[in-house]
Amino acid sequence: MQKRLFIVLCLGLACFAQADKKPNVVFIITDDQSWDSIGFMGGKVHTPRLDQMAKEGIYLSDFNVTSTVCSPSRYSFLTGRYAGRCEGEKFMQEHPPGDQTQVENIGELEPDRWNLAKVLQQNGYKTGFVGKSHLINHEWINGDWEKAGLEPYPRDADPSVDPEVNGKMQRNHQKWCEVMMPYGFDYVDGYYCANLRELRSDALFVHNLDWSVSKAFKFIDQSKDEPFFLYFSTTLHHGPGPWMNKFSLDADPRMTGEGFVKEGFDVLPSRKDVLKRNREAGFKDKDAYALWLDDGVGAILDKIKALGLENDTLVFFVPDHGSYRHGKATLYDYGMRVPMLVQWKGHIQPGTTYGGIVANIDLAPTLFDICGITPPTDYTMDGISFKASLMGSPKPIREVLFSELGHSRAVKTKEWKYVAVRYPADVQAKIERGEKFTGFDGEKLDRPYLTRNSHLGHYASASNPNYFVADQLYNEKADREETTNVFAQNPEVAQRMKKKLAKELEQFENRPFGEFTK
Known part of the structure; x- marks a missing residue:
């Protein structure tokens, strides 16, 4: 009986040690x-x-x-x-x-x-x-x-x-x-x-x-x-x-x-x-x-x-x-x-x-x-x-995932992705004045790349036709490659996703992002 009890005790300790490892x-x-x-x-x-x-x-x-x-x-x-x-x-x-x-x-x-x-x-x-x-x-x-x-x-x-x-x-x-x-x-x-x-x-x-x-x-x-x-x-x-x-x-x-x-x-x-x-x-x-x-x-x-x-x-x-x-x-x-x-x-x-x-x-x-x-x-x-x-x-x-890159922010759910592009006030003022920005190959752009690194911006913008668009909405189930911007066609969804983005941005104190932050 004592031998059996000893074996059970040892097995129990071994299991505990394994679980605790x-x-x-x-x-x-x-x-x-x-x-x-x-x-x-x-x-x-x-x-x-x-x-x-x-x-x-x-x-x-x-x-x-x-x-x-x-x-x-x-x-x-x-x-x-x-x-x-x-x-x-x-x-x-x-x-x-x-x-x-x-x-x-x-x-x-x-x-x-x-x-x-x-x-x-x-x-x-x-x-x-x-x-x-x-x-x-x-x-x-x-x-x-x-x-x-x-x-x-x-x-x-x-x-x-x-x-x-x-x-x-x-x-x-x-x-x-x-x-x-x-x-x-x-x-x-x-x-x-x-x-x-x-x-x-x-x-x-x-x-x-x-x-x-x-x-x-x-x-x-x-x-x-x-x-x-x-x-x-x-x-x-x-x-x-x-x-x-x-x-x-x-x-x-x-x-x-x-x-x-x-x-x-x-x-x-x-x-x-x-x-x-x-x-x-x-x-x-x-x-x-x-x-x-x-x-x-x-x-x-x-x-x-x-x-x-x-x-x-x-x-x-x-x-x-x-x-x-x-x-x-x-x-x-x-x-x-x-x-x-x-x-x-x-x-x-x-x-x-x-x-x-x-x-x-x-x-x-x-x-x-x-x-x-x-x-x-x-x-x-x-x-x-x-x-x-x-x-x-x-x-x-x-339910929602926030993401950030350069001058863009996004929120993603299983059904929708909303991407917002907003420039700092001084850059936005230049855009509104019609000033041009220099691209990677010296070309003139209406808006600057999202990143300081023009090499990154050049290739990213060349591969993605909506790269510079301010408001983008994608249907994740119908358009996994996110090539068709349906922001204008889905105003209710767009407003709902914009609210989600505003809520996510609240956690970044003293970090403005267009109209989304106070």
């Missing part, structure tokens, strides 16, 4: 990726591991980013806040209190405010950051490197033959890693301050997924015995276009964000093998970048499995926003709505789909909920936990 979290975020580069979504590409991930986990079919360029989207993932709430130094210089915000690539993590990684770190997690940031020190990225303590070198220098240049690249990389760590990370490596162009090197202007995955492996190996959080951010599919293989699969795999690494890496199938398998699957070489990224995701999943951590590890896969051809730098749905896959063996029902509206601001509260962590009382978050949705609940977590 905080899961590991691996968050994989890609760049500028639309549905057409993922097989199971209808893309004409070969992505067997992502397709399998959809079968083995849950697909969130109406997951959205609330701003559709890199910095603000990533800011919202890591903070649970709208990017318009940013209080970073660069952001506040551009938007002093009382000014209308123009949310774009100046969103930045604040040193003195909470974010997801900081809270996880304080609650026993080992935290790691690998890959693209675009989240801090914007004044370094395109500014004076020497003033920032970084070491310049000739753009055409070859680090494979010039050890002095290679040393500078290595030290610059190390400096960037060090300045990222105080934002809540125990481990930072394989770091890109922004995009490949910001490395200021022709030789390094190539994607290197092998390098990034090798750094992720190192962190997982170091942290496998305790709860860990890995933020893994690949440069794919941002420019330079990886479908041009000279920037990806045909490039020297030893050219990395830290310069030339002579020994290379052995964490992924060879690049020749990627091209070979892609051809055997019936696809052209220009499509092989999708399989390459797929291999990277698969390698991380295989690493977790090999360490026996499948049941203990929650894995997310999501792009930061859609591509240029699908609404980047706009508030249209193909820029906002991106695929999110979530896998957690033994916890999430395989092969399921959740169709409710979810957003990047919801990630932080969801992880706190799943990990049993109460965030600090002074942590400001706008998101809602979707833990119940991951666990099978079909109930919607929200």
